[in-house]
Amino acid sequence: MKMPAQGQPAQQAGAMMTDAVVQKIDPAKGLVVLKHGDIPNLAMPAMTMGFDVADRKMLDALKPGDKVRFHVEVVKGKPTVTQLETAR
Numbered sequence: 001m002k003m004p005a006q007g008q009p010a011q012q013a014g015a016m017m018t019d020a021v022v023q024k025i026d027p028a029k030g031l032v033v034l035k036h037g038d039i040p041n042l043a044m045p046a047m048t049m050g051f052d053v054a055d056r057k058m059l060d061a062l063k064p065g066d067k068v069r070f071h072v073e074v075v076k077g078k079p080t081v082t083q084l085e086t087a088r
Contacts, residue, residue: 016041017069019087022062023048030056032081039072042079052080061086 020036035048051072053059058081062068071083 017071017083017085020068020070022064022066022068024050024064025059025062026050027056027059030059032059032062032084034068034070034081036070042072042074044079049079052078053084054080054082058084 018036018039020034022032023035024033026032030053031050032053033048033050037046038044051070052075054075062084067087069085069087070081072079073082074080075082
């Protein structure tokens with residue numbers, strides 16, 4: 001049986017974290033709007049856009065203006081935040 005390689009990207013994600021500033025949070029929709037830098041793993045330039053989150057609990061401690069670092073993967077065809085941490 002072929003297993004998806006899910007563990008590896010998460011372990012390497014530290015090198016692929018992107019800086020961002022939270023613009024808006026919509027916990028009901030599981031959505032966060034981020035003004036972010038380049039996202040190399042998606043070949044996405046810096047911009048402001050909304051992302052789904054893999055776990056809505058990621059949004060609990062956030063507020064607009066927070067500086068964060070995040071990792072995004074394409075999940076079910078949509079860019080989705082899979083890791084999120086406050087920036088220091």
